[in-house]
Structures are given as structure tokens and as C-alpha cells.
Amino acid sequence: xxxxxxxxxxxxxxxxKSYDFRFSFQTSKxxxxxxPVIRYGSxxxxxxxxxxxxxxxxxxxxxxxxxxxxxASSKSDQDADTxxxxxxxxxxxxxxxATIVQLSFGDRLGALIDTMKALKDLGxxxxxxxxxxxxSVKQTKFFITQLGTGRKVEDPGMLERIRLTIINNLxxxxxxxxxxxxxxxxxxxxxxxxxLDVDFATHIHVKEEGxxxxxxxxxxxxxxxxxxxxxxxxxxxxxxxxxAEIDTEGLVAKDKFHVNYRGAALNSxxxxxxxxxxxYYLRRPETxxxxx
Numbered sequence: 001x002x003x004x005x006x007x008x009x010x011x012x013x014x015x016x017k018s019y020d021f022r023f024s025f026q027t028s029k030x031x032x033x034x035x036p037v038i039r040y041g042s043x044x045x046x047x048x049x050x051x052x053x054x055x056x057x058x059x060x061x062x063x064x065x066x067x068x069x070x071x072a073s074s075k076s077d078q079d080a081d082t083x084x085x086x087x088x089x090x091x092x093x094x095x096x097x098a099t100i101v102q103l104s105f106g107d108r109l110g111a112l113i114d115t116m117k118a119l120k121d122l123g124x125x126x127x128x129x130x131x132x133x134x135x136s137v138k139q140t141k142f143f144i145t146q147l148g149t150g151r152k153v154e155d156p157g158m159l160e161r162i163r164l165t166i167i168n169n170l171x172x173x174x175x176x177x178x179x180x181x182x183x184x185x186x187x188x189x190x191x192x193x194x195x196l197d198v199d200f201a202t203h204i205h206v207k208e209e210g211x212x213x214x215x216x217x218x219x220x221x222x223x224x225x226x227x228x229x230x231x232x233x234x235x236x237x238x239x240x241x242x243x244a245e246i247d248t249e250g251l252v253a254k255d256k257f258h259v260n261y262r263g264a265a266l267n268s269x270x271x272x273x274x275x276x277x278x279x280y281y282l283r284r285p286e287t288x289x290x291x292x
Contacts, residue, residue, distance in 0.1 A: 084108065084137070086177045088166050090159055090246035092152070093258070098127060098143040099153040103166060107138050108174055115169045116142070122161055123147045156231040156241075163246060164224060180250045182222035196221040196251050202282050206271040213242060213258050214266040216274070220282045222253040233277050234259065239266070 084106025091100040101119075103109065116126050119142070128143040144162070145152055153159055170177045171188050178188020185191045202220040209215045218230065227246055234241060239259050247254040261270055 083176050083180055085250050086167075086170055086174075086180055086248075087250075088163055088170075088246075088248040090163060090244075092159075092243040093245055095143065095152070097150075097152060098145050099159070099162075101142045101144055101162060101166065102139055103142075103170075104137055104139045105170060105174060105177060107133075107136050109138055109140060110173075112140055112169075114173065115166060118165050118169055119144060119162065120147070122158070122165060124153070124162070125150070156228055159244075159246060160225065160227040163227065163248060167248070182251045183224065186224075192251060194251065198283050201252065202279065204275045204278050204282075206266060206275060208265045209258070211265055212263060213260045214271065216257040216259050218253070218255045218257075218278065218282075220253055222248055222251055226253055227255070229281060230255065230257075230278065233281055234274065237270075237273060237277065238262075239270075239274060 087102075087104045089100075089102040091102065094100055103112070103115070119126060123146065125145050125147045126142050127145055130141045132139050132141075153162065164183070167181060167183050168187065171181065171183065175189045178184030179190045179192050181188065182192065182196075198221045203218070205217045207215045207217070220226070231241060234257075239261055242258040242260060244258070245256040247256075259266065261267075266274065
């Protein structure tokens with residue numbers, strides 16, 4: 001019932017104006033491979049699959065909703081003019097037992113069954129999910145653990161694969177997102193019109209958070225393999241990463257790392273060394289090795 005409470009909290013239901021949500025629970029495991037692809041706006045029902053039980057989500061229009069034809073036409077016009085900002089957030093701080101992945105793309109996301117299947121193909125288990133709506137933005141959260149061990153994801157390479165897998169699914173099922181994502185340059189149907197100057201887009205700050213750790217904040221132009229390289233640079237100078245928050249907002253990566261050096265916060269000299277190393281790498285036009 002924990003999953004049901006997450007999905008059906010009163011604060012969530014009151015925000016949905018277009019649909020009335022109903023769930024039924026069965027103990028059998030969902031065979032995701034047999035579920036048809038669900039695209040935005042094409043169906044009236046959706047199935048959300050989790051590894052431990054099956055949840056069936058039925059979307060029914062509210063009785064007092066406005067004219068369907070008129071609202072659909074108005075929405076279509078708005079969609080044609082404005083493509084929302086795609087956002088993928090990987091949070092390692094908020095839950096001690098699971099990695100939290102939050103995904104939003106305006107109100108265009110559907111049931112995300114293909115995304116959950118892709119995560120399972122990576123050897124991961126989606127243990128819980130929540131959906132909330134704030135204004136016109138729908139946010140979906142997945143609580144992810146490693147399949148078999150039940151532990152949160154710690155490996156930076158796997159975290160980067162999770163990020164790129166979700167972005168790849170966005171590009172596949174919402175091709176219009178390619179003009180707002182850095183990955184759209186190479187993998188989308190339409191490259192972003194806006195180009196970021198890496199020198200101007202890159203900001204690095206190190207702040208002490210008590211005697212035992214520091215907070216490293218990095219904002220820079222997004223590209224594949226970015227997270228892995230950042231972790232590698234810190235490992236090369238013996239800086240330990242305790243936890244991280246990986247935030248992809250369109251063309252920009254905004255990452256926070258809780259770090260320490262031999263169990264202590266970084267002093268000013270080491271903070272400067274770290275900043276210089278990261279700035280050198282981030283401003284290079286290309287990496288020496290191929291990434292994901």
C-alpha cells in the first residue's frame with residue numbers, strides 16, 4: 001500500500017484537473033514485453049509495471065471537464081509553439097536505500113513503461129514510483145535499486161548509463177525534445193538551435209560543509225560521459241565522493257557532489273587544484289577517449 005499512498009496522496013489528486021486516477025493491484029508480475037508502446041495523447045489507459053506487483057492505471061476524463069475538442073485544439077496550438085524543458089534528476093542524497101530518478105517534460109510524459117523496461121534491462125529494479133503535478137509540469141519519480149542486491153546505485157558509470165538511457169527514451173518517444181537537449185545534436189531528429197559557449201556556461205564552486213566534507217557544485221554544457229569523467233578526475237587527485245545529485249536541464253548539466261579528502265573537508269589549496277583540473281577538462285572541445 002506504500003506505492004498506492006505515494007500515487008494517491010490527496011495533495012496529488014487535487015492538482016489533476018483533467019483525469020480521475022484509479023488503481024487496482026494484483027500480485028502477479030507484469031510482463032512488460034507484452035505491453036504495447038504508450039505514446040503521449042494516444043490512449044485512454046496505461047499500465048505502470050513494477051517488479052514487485054502489478055498496477056493498472058486507468059485514466060478517465062472528469063465529468064466537469066471542458067469541451068474536449070476545444071481544449072485539445074488549444075493544447076495542440078500551444079505545443080506547436082513551445083517545447084517544454086526536459087529535465088532528468090538523479091538524486092543520491094534523499095533516500096538511504098534507493099537512487100531516486102526524477103523525470104519531467106512539461107505535461108507530455110505518458111506512463112513511461114518503456115523507460116522502466118530500459119532501466120530493468122540495465123539490471124535495475126524500480127521499487128516505487130510517484131507522480132505529482134505542479135502547474136502544467138508533471139514530475140515522475142522512480143526509486144531504483146540494483147536488481148538482486150536491493151542496494152542503491154553507487155557506480156558512476158551506471159549512473160551515467162541511467163541518465164543517458166532516460167534521455168535516449170525521451171529522444172525516441174518525444175522526438176521534439178531533441179531541440180532542447182544537448183544529446184539532440186548527435187542522436188535527435190533536430191539539433192538544438194541554441195549553442196552554449198562552454199567557457200561562459202561553466203561554473204565551479206567548492207564550499208565547506210563542516211569539518212568532514214565539502215560541497216562541489218558544477219554547472220556546464222552537457223555531453224555524454226560527463227559524469228564519469230568528473231568522477232575520474234576527482235579520483236585521480238584522491239578526492240572521495242560521498243554522494244551526488246545529477247541534474248540535466250536541457251543543454252545544461254548541474255551537478256552537486258559531497259566530497260572529502262581522507263575524511264576531511266577540502267582545504268583552500270586542494271579546492272583550487274580541483275577547480276583547475278575540472279575547468280581544464282570541461283573547457284576542452286573533445287575528450288581523449290570515447291565515452292558512452
